[in-house]
Amino acid sequence: MNARTGFLARRADVLQGTNLRALAGPILICMILGMMILPLPPFLLDLLFTFNIALSVMVLLVSMYTMKPLDFAAFPSVLLFSTLLRLSLNVASTRVVLLEGHTGPAAAGRVIESFGHFLVGGNFAVGIVVFVILMVINFMVITKGAGRIAEVGARFTLDAMPGKQMAIDADLNAGMINEDQARKRRLEIAQEAEFYGSMDGASKFVRGDAIAGLLIMVINIVGGLIVGVVQHGMDFADAGKTYTLLTIGDGLVAQIPSLVISTAAGVIVSRVATNEDIGTQLTSQLFTNPRVLMITGTILVMMGLIPGMPHFAFLLLGGGLIQLGRVTKKSAEQKKTDATLVDVAPAASSPTESTEATWDDVALIDTLGLEVGYRLIPLVDRNSDGELLKRIKSIRKKFAQEIGFLPPVIHIRDNLELRPNAYRIALKGVEVGTGEAYPGQWLAINPGQVSAALPGTPTQDPAFGLPAIWIDTNLREQAQVYGYTVVDSSTVVATHLNHLVVMHASELLGRREVQALIERVQKDTPSLVDDLVPKALSVTVLQKVLQNLLEEGVPIRDMRTIMEALAENAPKLTDPYDLTAVVRLALGRAITQQWFPGNGEMQVMGLDANLERVLTQTLTSGPNPGLEPGLAHTLLTQTEKAMTRQQNIGLAPVLLVQHSLRAMLSRFLRRSLPQLKVLSYAEVPDTRTVKVVNVVGT
Incomplete structure (x- = not known):
């Protein structure tokens, strides 16, 4: 019972903490709106300005210690809220400065007074110059550079997304990762693109904040002079000094955190994602080359020896860099010696070095491969629900059901060497088919009996070589009326792929x-x-x-x-x-049913009696029978003519011969006439009626 009570208490604490974190956003928005509407006392302004400075420092440190941009994915929202917080503080401080500024420099709180007096020495001219310089640095350098990096990063991230998605799909198909890992990697890619896109827009907040700060400074100075001189009867000089110092203090206490936040944005978008934070990257890559350190130190020492130069500063820094370079070089040599000592022991038992080639370096060729140009990537992109992926799955399933075995997985890759709309189908690394497809257009295939022509790009159906035309979507219905067979681009590729897979089934x-x-x-x-x-x-x-x-x-x-x-x-x-x-x-009954469904009459092609007798004699003439060149040419020519006549009347191109001749004729005619099927009389069931419609050899 006590354990259950303790568990419930811990669960309640967790839920309470979660609810409090969920309320952080609404509370911050209410606080920002309240500062813009309600008058705030100077003490509360001091606390809020101090919180703004602390927030900016925290954001900078978090950005310095992140390993990759997505570790701080909330940064665009933080940038928005921090900008709104600074602007609301400007509004609140402006109200206090204009209402109470005539009472003295401490009217708007100790923080503004300190920034106005100690940071610029109480000189409003110096304060204006410093304020303008900070704004130029923030607006022209840091914010503009960070925004440009975010814009380019977003563009390149979006351009690289299809390739990354296909790499994930390839790893998944190859079994290198599971579905959960693939889903996680796809989510990271999408989040990365969203992050850079958000940073591109969020950087505009900081730029607008800098412009608003300049306008607020001008308005405060002019408004303070009017209020001090007209309403409170102050001298123009005293009013100008008092209100200018308060305005400068107010501007500096807002622009310094803005500069820190802008620097954090630049750090986030400009870093390269590694397993090290930015501080470790800088120290490990900037101060680890002893040659660079020693040459730089030598140059500083030589400059320090020039008459008129500040000798102490140059010689001190130059000597320090030379000493640091010597220490770094000595440390690197010691590490190399230690590594050599460690590697000596296993070298005797393992003579092969780590740089030797291994079996892991052998890349096996995919049995089936599909390579696409970059404009066809959306057809095979899993995240955009590529239509071709679904069709490829259907092709494999249909093949397994109709042919009788499951074909290998089809590995899909993008290939920048192909034309943008081209694709290539490879079998065991060898190209077996190519074609082009145009997403957004339709392929109108001419089956031979169309009533009119269509405007478009003439081509051929890649699967069967029929004349075709690529047409726009608005001509689809018109093409169907004219008698064309109209298919979309994914169907074109899928049909071609299915045709080649069935044709090369024996190799698969x-x-x-x-x-x-x-x-x-x-x-x-x-x-x-x-x-x-x-x-x-x-x-x-x-x-x-x-x-x-x-x-x-x-x-x-x-x-x-x-x-x-x-x-x-x-x-x-x-x-x-x-x-x-x-x-x-x-399998005779199944083979016959494949070409002549039902129990009707089989209308086939046959051999002329004389030709059949000659072929039979040739087959039995010796241990290695073969066709003479003249006989082979005659047989091929006459068979092609008979098959053309058979197809013209809409019948299946099936040649029926004696069982002893079937194997030889099938092997001989298959290469030149792949559509021709050779059956033997022995394979035809006794219940079927056969009629020879066309004769080969007459």
Whole structure:
């Protein structure tokens, strides 16, 4: 019970402290408004001016000890509140100076009196000069420089955001960081951009404060002269001296903290983010080079020996720098000796130095890569909800469902060497496709039957090579009316990528993917996998059979049927191509359905009887059969003509041949006619009706 009571008490204290911190902002605003409206006694003014000085010093010290700008992310708000605080103090002190200034220099409090008398020696002319110099330093040097740095920093931070986001996505895809770390890094990048943008605007507060200080000084002096001479009957000289000193004291007590705050702003935006604060950076980088220290000291000593120079100051500082350089050099040599002694022991057992190359220096090539120009970065930017990222995920999912295995992750990078709107698709580091996309425009593809032309930039569909045109958004509906197929830029890239991934599916099926397939099948039919791999068939041969199927456009979704066919024939056959042929026979119904859905008539291409006889004789002529050049040219030419006739009447380009000829014709025709599919009569189910529409060889 006591423990529970203590816990509740501590929780109440924590909540109370949190509530008090949450009230700090509203209390400060109310205090600022109160100072502008309500008259304040001199004693309270002294406290508030002292608090303003302390606040400015605290802000400067915090900025000096921050490691990176985001460690003081509240600085723009602090800059705003401190500026409002100084202006409200100016209003309050102006009221007191004009109302009570005729009573003497202490009318506005001891702080203003001290700044007016002791800092400028009671001389109002000197006070005006000092005040103007402080304003010039603050306005023309520190504030202007800090504002420029913040502006440039904000611009470069925003320009670098897409590249940083893509680097995070690449690290996430590569498994170097998890989702939480990636989310944290994205948040830091966004906060950094917001910080520099806020600092760019907040620096205008300090500039306006300097201008307001100058105007307030002029108004106070003129107003004080009028009030002192007209209302209180003072002499013009006495009124000028009294009110000018009070005004100068008031201006200095406000402008000195303003100068300190401006310096803090310059420190924040001008530092480079490291693991060291600004003081450590300055001392470690400015006073650690003994050569620089000794040369500088020597120059000061030589200047001190010139007649007429202040010998003591120059010789003292020059000698001190020379001595500091000697001490620094001796310390560096001692550290180097200590490091050598420490490294001697492990050197005997480890002859390889740390500079030697290791396996960590070997960078493996990504299996699939997409590189984009800088204008396409928004399409793949996760923070801006890039449409292409969603489509790429859909491509991988669709590929896995239709082809039968999960393709490798597509690594996306920006490439400044590409044209702004260009992209490049690489397979195992080798370029397999390029194209251009224009965000904000639409690609109108001409399928061959359009009714009118459109204004735009002529091009070709990168996936299938069809004539196309890049058009503006307002022409989209008109293009659809004319018969064009209209797609956006992300769809263009995604379609091209999907086409190439499907085309190169066999190259994407690596040993890791085959092993994953085996493990997936083993969950359902463990006995089948145990009997086949590796007892009857090695993983290498299984991979080659699956790659042969994918090269001919046959999905490998039905892994159970594939493995059952291999388990039945593996003891008798060892050649991967022979095994592929028997697997195709087992998958015959699925292969036929792929090109001729349903149970209707199959309208295919066939071989002329004479050509078929010649090819059969060639195949059985010797141990290494091959096509003669003339026969090969005739076969290729006639097949291309028949396929054109087949496609012109809207039929699938499928060539039906004898089973003994299918493998040879498929390998020969695949390179020149990748769209042609070669089936054998043995693969067609007995329930299907076949009609030869076009004949090759006539």
